[in-house]
Amino acid sequence: MLPLILKPLFKNSDSTTEIPFDIEISLSMIESGCIFIPLNQMATLIIIESPDEINLLKNINKVTFNFELIERPEFPSLGMHIEINTASNKSFNFDYFFNTESEGDLEVLKKLKDQNYFDIHFYTTEVIHSKKIELGTKDKLELNSLIDKVTS
Numbered sequence: 001m002l003p004l005i006l007k008p009l010f011k012n013s014d015s016t017t018e019i020p021f022d023i024e025i026s027l028s029m030i031e032s033g034c035i036f037i038p039l040n041q042m043a044t045l046i047i048i049e050s051p052d053e054i055n056l057l058k059n060i061n062k063v064t065f066n067f068e069l070i071e072r073p074e075f076p077s078l079g080m081h082i083e084i085n086t087a088s089n090k091s092f093n094f095d096y097f098f099n100t101e102s103e104g105d106l107e108v109l110k111k112l113k114d115q116n117y118f119d120i121h122f123y124t125t126e127v128i129h130s131k132k133i134e135l136g137t138k139d140k141l142e143l144n145s146l147i148d149k150v151t152s
Contacts, residue, residue: 017127019046027123034082034094036108043112045082045120045133047094054122058129059087065139069146076100078109078146100150113147116140 023037034047066081077097084092098105122129
């Protein structure tokens with residue numbers, strides 16, 4: 001725990017991505033997975049994996065998205081399913097569910113609606129690689145349609 005507390009004091013000055021400390025605390029509790037956060041006025045995807053997995057993920061060949069709106073009384077959400085294929089033909093699947101009753105998740109969705117791309121930051125105990133991912137026209141239209149349903 002002590003390294004986690006002292007880490008912000010000794011960050012590399014050449015680090016290009018500064019994750020807010022409260023979010024770093026949350027990320028430290030996740031072994032693997034993904035989370036969308038607002039970062040630098042944009043919606044940003046953070047993927048948490050082991051260093052070995054991130055080394056494979058650095059060589060993205062293709063990213064595919066699927067979206068679903070889950071309308072139910074408990075935990076209504078908008079699901080974003082992300083498949084990342086690498087140059088070595090390895091496939092990684094990530095799911096993130098935006099809680100449509102959460103102000104924080106709605107804020108991220110509104111930012112995402114206005115973006116044509118988003119950053120993915122690959123994270124272990126710090127961001128070790130970043131990549132911009134463009135949302136294709138079809139994906140953008142589908143996502144915006146679902147966001148409009150949950151924010152109106």
